[in-house]
Amino acid sequence: MEGDRVIIPFSMRERMHFSVGDEIVLHVKDEGLCITTVEQALSQLQQKVKARNKSKISLVNELLATRRKEAADE
Numbered sequence: 001m002e003g004d005r006v007i008i009p010f011s012m013r014e015r016m017h018f019s020v021g022d023e024i025v026l027h028v029k030d031e032g033l034c035i036t037t038v039e040q041a042l043s044q045l046q047q048k049v050k051a052r053n054k055s056k057i058s059l060v061n062e063l064l065a066t067r068r069k070e071a072a073d074e
Contacts, residue, residue: 008035 008018018024018037025041027034053059
């Protein structure tokens, strides 16, 4: 790895829907190294959050309400 670049063979990039120049996210799992694009990692995270939001409340609205309360308290 030179200059913070990882070379992924074309056949693997094609299979993983990566394009030349895509930013990637690397993380280590027990079984090895996982590689995804930033967009794929974000999508996976959004799916996990949605699955855990059992009450189906708007997390954005909850965050905004919290921020407004904090600003009012200052």
